[in-house]
Structures are given as C-alpha cells and as structure tokens.
Amino acid sequence: MSGHPIEPLYTAEDTAADDERIGYPGEYPFTRGPYPSMYRGRLWTMRQFAGFGTVEETNERFHYLLDHGQTGLSTAFDMPTLMGYDSDHHRSLGEVGREGVAVDSLDDMEQLFAGIPLGGVTTSMTINAPAAILLAFYVLVAEEQGIPAEKLGGTIQTDILKEYIAQKEWCFPIEPAMRLVTDMIEWCSQKMPRWHPVSISGYHIREAGSTAQQELAFTLKDGFTYVERAIERGLDVDDFAPRLSFFFNAHIDFFEEIAKYRAARRIWAREMRDTYGAKREESMRLRFHAQTAGVSLTAQQPLNNVVRTSLEALAAVLGGTQSLHTNSFDEALALPTEEAVRVALRTQQIIATESGVTNTADPLGGSYFVEKLTDEMEQAAYGYFARIDELGGMVEAIRRNFPQREIADSAFTYQRELDERKRIVVGVNDFIQDGEEPTPILKIDAALEQKQVDRLQATKARRDGAAVERALAELKRAAATEENLMPSIIEAARARATEGEMIVAMQEVFGTYTESPVF
Amino acid sequence: MATATARKIRVVVAKPGLDGHDRGAKIIARALRDAGMEVIYTGLHQTPEQIAETVIQEDADAVGLSILSGAHMTLVPRVVALLAEQGVDDVLVTVGGTIPADDIPELKKLGVAEVFTPGAGTDDIVDFIRAGAAERHQNTD
Numbered sequence: 080m081s082g083h084p085i086e087p088l089y090t091a092e093d094t095a096a097d098d099e100r101i102g103y104p105g106e107y108p109f110t111r112g113p114y115p116s117m118y119r120g121r122l123w124t125m126r127q128f129a130g131f132g133t134v135e136e137t138n139e140r141f142h143y144l145l146d147h148g149q150t151g152l153s154t155a156f157d158m159p160t161l162m163g164y165d166s167d168h169h170r171s172l173g174e175v176g177r178e179g180v181a182v183d184s185l186d187d188m189e190q191l192f193a194g195i196p197l198g199g200v201t202t203s204m205t206i207n208a209p210a211a212i213l214l215a216f217y218v219l220v221a222e223e224q225g226i227p228a229e230k231l232g233g234t235i236q237t238d239i240l241k242e243y244i245a246q247k248e249w250c251f252p253i254e255p256a257m258r259l260v261t262d263m264i265e266w267c268s269q270k271m272p273r274w275h276p277v278s279i280s281g282y283h284i285r286e287a288g289s290t291a292q293q294e295l296a297f298t299l300k301d302g303f304t305y306v307e308r309a310i311e312r313g314l315d316v317d318d319f320a321p322r323l324s325f326f327f328n329a330h331i332d333f334f335e336e337i338a339k340y341r342a343a344r345r346i347w348a349r350e351m352r353d354t355y356g357a358k359r360e361e362s363m364r365l366r367f368h369a370q371t372a373g374v375s376l377t378a379q380q381p382l383n384n385v386v387r388t389s390l391e392a393l394a395a396v397l398g399g400t401q402s403l404h405t406n407s408f409d410e411a412l413a414l415p416t417e418e419a420v421r422v423a424l425r426t427q428q429i430i431a432t433e434s435g436v437t438n439t440a441d442p443l444g445g446s447y448f449v450e451k452l453t454d455e456m457e458q459a460a461y462g463y464f465a466r467i468d469e470l471g472g473m474v475e476a477i478r479r480n481f482p483q484r485e486i487a488d489s490a491f492t493y494q495r496e497l498d499e500r501k502r503i504v505v506g507v508n509d510f511i512q513d514g515e516e517p518t519p520i521l522k523i524d525a526a527l528e529q530k531q532v533d534r535l536q537a538t539k540a541r542r543d544g545a546a547v548e549r550a551l552a553e554l555k556r557a558a559a560t561e562e563n564l565m566p567s568i569i570e571a572a573r574a575r576a577t578e579g580e581m582i583v584a585m586q587e588v589f590g591t592y593t594e595s596p597v598f
Numbered sequence: 599m600a601t602a603t604a605r606k607i608r609v610v611v612a613k614p615g616l617d618g619h620d621r622g623a624k625i626i627a628r629a630l631r632d633a634g635m636e637v638i639y640t641g642l643h644q645t646p647e648q649i650a651e652t653v654i655q656e657d658a659d660a661v662g663l664s665i666l667s668g669a670h671m672t673l674v675p676r677v678v679a680l681l682a683e684q685g686v687d688d689v690l691v692t693v694g695g696t697i698p699a700d701d702i703p704e705l706k707k708l709g710v711a712e713v714f715t716p717g718a719g720t721d722d723i724v725d726f727i728r729a730g731a732a733e734r735h736q737n738t739d
C-alpha cells in the first residue's frame with residue numbers, strides 16, 4: 080500500500096534468519112512482542128473509543144460498552160474541548176458534543192465516570208494540548224471516589240508533536256507545549272507510576288495520509304524527542320521510559336502493518352538501550368494501542384467495513400498489540416450507533432475466542448516475507464531519522480513543514496492512484512452499487528449544546544469565584560517560571576476553573592499557534 | 599470577450615470551525631492548482647467571518663468548504679448568509695466532507711451548489727468547480 084515493492088515469493092534467502100534480531104518475545108530486542116507469553120498470559124485490552132453529546136450520553140455509552148464486554152475505557156472529547164474552548168465560547172457554536180463529549184470542568188468529569196469506580200478500570204483519554212487539565216480532572220474524580228492517584232491506571236495521549244504534524248489540535252506554540260508534556264512525564268513518574276502520561280501516536284499521521292514507513296518513522300522520532308526532553312529536564316530514563324506508550328494505526332495492507340509493529344519494537348529497544356542509556360528492560364519495551372484505520376472505511380456499502388475492520392484488527396493482533404479499538408461499520412459518516420459498535424466489539428471477541436490466533440506468541444515470526452518486510456520497514460525508518468536529524472531534529476523539521484509535506488505528498492499520490500484506478504477500493508472505484516439505501520446513522524441532538532452551556536453556567540454560579548481567580552493567577556505565575564504546572568493545574572481544577580479559563584491563563588504567558596500550511 | 603490571457607478561475611478552499619482534518623482540503627487545493635486554477639487555501643480554524651472576508655478580498659469565483667466535524671449545519675449556513683449580506687451572491691459554493699445524506703437537500707436549498715461526500719472522485723470535483731466558476735466568469739465579462 081505504501082508503494083514499497085513486494086516480491087511474488089520470499090524464501091530463506093531473503094532473511095538473514097538472524098535469531099538475535101528476531102529474538103524472543105519478552106526479551107531484547109522485543110521484535111516478537113513485549114511479553115514472553117503474549118496473549119496466553121494476558122489478552123489485549125478491548126478499548127473502544129467513545130464519546131458524544133454531553134457527559135450523560137457518553138456515560139451511558141461507557142456503561143453499554145462495559146456491559147458488552149469491553150475491558151478498558153477510551154474517551155473521545157468534542158472539538159471545543161480538544162482545542163481548549165469552553166462550550167459557551169463563540170468558536171464552539173455548532174461544535175459542542177459533535178465529535179466527542181463536551182467537558183468544561185471537574186463537574187462534568189464527575190458525571191462522565193458516574194457509576195464507574197476508577198480503581199477498577201483503566202481509562203484512555205484522547206486529548207493533547209489541554210491534556211494536563213483533563214488529567215487533573217481525572218485525578219480529582221478518583222480522589223473524590225477515594226482512590227489515590229498512584230493507584231490509577233490508564234493513558235492520556237498528550238502527544239503534541241503529532242498535533243503540529245497531523246491532528247492539528249493545538250493551543251500553544253511548540254516550546255511551551257513541549258514543556259507541558261515534560262511536566263506531565265515528570266509528574267506522573269513521581270505520582271502516578273501506573274499511568275501512561277503520553278501515547279506516542281502514529282494513528283493520526285497515517286490517517287492524514289502518510290505511508291506505513293512514514294507513520295513508523297515520525298512516531299518513533301516524536302518518541303525519541305520526548306525522551307530527550309525528559310532527560311534534559313534531569314530525569315533518569317529508567318524512571319519514566321517504562322510508562323511511555325504508543326498508538327499505531329491498523330490499516331488494510333495486512334502484512335505491512337504486522338511488519339511495522341515488529342520493526343517499531345526492535346527500533347525502540349535498540350535506541351533506548353544504545354542511544355538513551357536505558358538499563359531496565361521495561362524502558363526498552365514498546366507497548367502499543369492500535370485502532371483500525373478510519374480512512375479505510377467507505378460510505379458506500381457500509382457493511383463491507385465489517386470485513387475491513389476485521390482484517391485490520393487481525394493484523395494488529397498478529398502484530399502483538401496490547402490494546403485495540405475496532406471501528407464501526409457506519410463510521411465513514413458519523414459516530415457509531417450502538418448496534419454498529421457492538422459488532423465492532425464482537426469482532427475483537429471473535430478473534431480472541433474463536434480464531435485460535437492467540438494461542439502462540441508472534442505466530443508469523445520466522446516467515447520469510449514478514450521478517451524481510453520487518454527489516455525493510457526498519458531500514459526505511461532509519462532513512463527518515465537521518466533526514467530529520469539533518470534538519471536539526473523533529474521540532475525543527477516540523478517548523479520547516481517536513482513531515483507535513485511528506486504526508487501531503489503521500490496523501491495526494493494515494494488519491495491519484497484511486498482516481499486513476501491504479502488502486503481499487505471496493506464500492507468506491509470498482510464493484511460499485513447504484514441506488515443504495517442510506518444507512519441509519521447516529522445524530523447528535525442539537526439541543527445538547529444548550530444543555531451543556533447551561534451546565535457550564537451552573538458550575539460557574541456554584542463555585543467560589545474568588546478562589547478560581549486566585550487559582551488562575553497562581554497558574555499564570557507558575558507558567559512564567561520553570562515550575563512543573565501539574566500542581567497548579569490541579570488546584571485550579573479543584574476550584575472548578577474551567578478548561579477554557581485555564582487555557583487562556585496559560586496562553587497569556589505562552590501565546591498561541593498558527594500554522595503555515597503546505598499543500 | 600475571451601482573450602489569450604484569460605483570468606484564471608480563483609478558488610478559495612476553506613476549513614471552517616475547529617475541525618483539523620485537512621487531508622481532503624489539501625488534496626483538492628492541489629488538484630485545483632494542477633488544473634490551472636488560482637487557489638487560496640485558508641488553512642485551519644477559520645470562522646465564517648474570516649472565510650467570507652477571504653472570498654471577497656480574493657475576488658473568488660468559488661469557495662469550497664471542507665468540514666468533517668459534524669458542525670456543517672451551523673457553519674455552512676453562516677458562510678452563505680455572510681456572503682449574501684455582503685452582496686456576494688454569484689460565488690459558487692461547494693461543500694466537502696462527512697456530510698450525511700439527510701443534510702444535503704437542506705444545504706442545497708441554502709444555495710450550496712454541490713456536496714462532495716467520502717469517495718467522491720477528485721476529477722469530478724475539479725470539473726464541477728471549473729464548470730460552475732466558468733459560468734460566473736461569463737456573467738461578469
């Protein structure tokens with residue numbers, strides 16, 4: 080799919096049959112998996128990304144998914160929340176609750192997890208520029224439930240570099256944003272040893288149009304950059320690296336994806352040990368969540384998407400993922416209905432219980448094709464590392480639009496292949512069905528926006544305004560120093576400062592960010 | 599009257615609202631440019647006011663609104679209304695993105711000429727804009 084040439088046949092001559100490079104699961108270089116027993120020891124977490132409307136609707140969906148057998152939570156926030164705007168901001172008009180759940184304050188967060196003891200579940204939160212604020216909300220909800228932060232397990236995405244590259248959700252310029260990431264890594268290494276403060280992501284880079292090789296290279300390079308910043312802060316690599324986690328796309332080119340995951344583990348292990356001086360195996364061991372590729376879904380003949388998601392999920396499992404979200408068949412045009420997300424969850428459950436692929440670790444290890452492709456993926460990644468290093472590192476590369484341009488070029492190439500029918504997508508440019516009945520899709524009730532605005536006003540009316548002012552002033556003061564911002568964010572959150580208020584306070588110190596786009 | 603150095607068709611490709619999905623918008627912008635049009639890509643996070651202002655300042659023949667955040671039924675009508683308020687009623691307005699079939703008739707009633715949903719071919723989009731904008735060209739000559 081990436082354009083990488085594939086031979087009609089692979090034989091023993093294609094692979095060095097290098098046991099040291101392939102290794103064993105659970106041992107350096109972890110090509111075959113981060114754990115010796117893999118799924119026989121512990122299945123991947125079934126973690127469906129969910130969120131829409133207000134916290135009531137999303138809490139209901141959380142319970143639905145848990146009742147139907149999912150084993151971890153994953154939270155989708157709406158665009159205003161992702162971009163640091165409160166629901167009553169003029170820029171939030173029409174956007175509240177559309178792409179995820181609206182969260183403005185700690186009050187909302189309490190409702191989001193109503194009836195869900197946070198000590199008994201791990202939660203992932205997909206949020207980046209405002210991540211520190213949402214983590215503060217989560218910690219405080221748990222505290223109210225009587226659960227100390229150090230007992231909490233989960234992940235917050237926080238990966239701001241890929242925002243500038245691909246997902247495009249930002250609040251601040253790059254340097255202050257990186258400071259916040261390092262603050263979270265530092266704070267979590269001391270206060271939340273079970274928590275993943277970053278989910279270094281390739282999913283969005285791939286969705287934006289990159290090849291698998293670019294996804295692999297840019298993701299790992301982002302990861303190395305966070306490691307470097309944390310080491311510069313004075314942290315010992317072995318104190319924070321074990322809780323760095325990753326998030327990859329599971330796309331439709333089956334073997335390319337499996338090779339990508341295996342190459343990722345091997346590269347990360349080598350660089351952590353040899354370049355960053357990690358001594359603990361846990362610091363070298365790449366663990367990841369995967370999501371099946373949203374861009375592979377078609378609006379045409381949506382039931383075909385069940386097949387696509389199944390193949391993609393299988394690739395992620397054969398590639399050794401620790402956590403998995405499977406897309407719903409109706410997601411080309413909307414957030415999933417209950418029925419559609421249930422089928423997506425069942426897809427994982429069928430793979431786990433019926434297919435037998437979980438019975439052995441890295442079942443494709445030793446395949447001539449898979450080992451060769453793993454090697455080639457690795458080589459391609461190092462090619463990109465060298466180019467990025469020549470530009471002065473990833474932050475500088477981003478400033479110069481290098482990854483953004485690579486992604487735009489790959490996206491354009493792919494689209495031309497579709498337009499010219501050099502590449503087929505069933506139902507879109509071949510095997511077309513005329514006169515399809517539209518599939519029923521989830522509609523977000525427009526009234527929920529006003530409901531959320533009312534909630535926000537009620538929060539503001541209830542809270543101690545003076546305490547909020549003091550807390551925001553303190554946050555601003557701390558932002559202008561080199562202090563870790565987590566404590567002052569937590570205190571502001573506790574006082575019911577809203578997300579938007581905290582972001583504005585920090586923007587007054589940090590400034591904002593505007594992209595200079597290339598196409 | 600046609601001349602040898604005919605003015606290029608000018609298209610604004612715009613990203614309204616908070617939506618950050620710019621893959622499609624960038625592809626269309628590039629395809630339109632490759633097809634010989636003058637393309638102004640607004641970049642992300644544009645308010646309807648900013649988009650209308652860009653369309654007017656750039657003397658655009660067409661504006662393509664790319665939106666994948668579900669906020670289209672708020673943002674597209676606002677752009678159309680702002681253009682009308684400022685007396686601009688001959689700009690070809692197209693919309694691309696994750697637009698459910700149910701919303702398309704209402705958008706068209708507002709004056710959106712066409713809505714391009716997932717799977718739409720790039721060449722079809724380019725041809726449509728060229729044809730629709732050329733009409734406007736003729737009317738202003």
